[in-house]
Amino acid sequence: MTSVELQAEESDAIIGQAIRGDEQALARLLRDHYAMLYRYLLKVTMNKSMTEDLVQDTMLRAIERIHTFQRKSKFSTWLISIGTRLYIDEMRKKKRERQWQNDEQALQAIRFDAAMSNTEWHDALDALGKLSYDIRLPILLKYYYGYAYEEIAQWLNIPIGTVKSRLHNGLKQLRKELNSDEQTQRQVYP
């Protein structure tokens, strides 16, 4: 048996224990998936404090619902589906929407963190940040995480056709945004 198979078997056993109510196993699972969930939500929200809140809420929801996890998908996919739905709910609540309207400030904070870790901040990330959440979300889920249209449609609670049109329009918008950034740069630094 290879180490990968052993790991998979071990993680399968931990998931089984967590479903049966073992708190230690659930704690281990949540800790092991914490970074993945945080990275996903940060990319989707482009807002650090919102990400922290959502990670916490996702974990609480997972604690409440772990007994309903049927292992039809990976545990990470299950967490992503919970996080995605919570994010959509947050954005749909008008009050919260107003609270998170300070998008540019949030993006600046992320840029600052990237600079602190010596990571180059590309225009593409700014362009993604400028897209509205209901377009950025399917783009990331489909093209970065590789989920199927059906899954995305189910999580976003919209028809598959709408997912496809949002992807099409979103990519067009992204390209336009990057082209206009390039043109501006050329005008400033000819």
Added chain:
Amino acid sequence: MSRRSGKSILNNCKEDRQIPSHEQQGISDEQEREALFQSLAEEPLNQWDHSIAPDIPSLESISQMISSHKEVVRSRLWRDLLLLWGIGSFIITGLMFVLYSSLQVFLFVQLGTLGAAGLILLRASFRKEGRRKWTH
């Protein structure tokens, strides 16, 4: 996850490609969009993704969070249950009072409640959209 699943389907179709069908057209559009995303944003996203280093909480603090949250859920459940029993006993007392006062009014209330429940059930069965499952 079904990443890049379109590619294998497209390879199988390569031999008879003279007249592209709607399905083939759809797959090539999808591939085109995927390639566009890769060229525009995949690498910057990868770089950013690798640089994100969240403060992962310790196993003890997560365990504590699980225990305290389960306790909160349990007490919330008891509160809801007590509320339900309270409302239930209030309704039953009221109905007993109506039954002893007038049988006709009692029957009218019963039929009205049944009718309303039927209507709500009927409406709920039509409203399938928006129902969410957490059982993956």
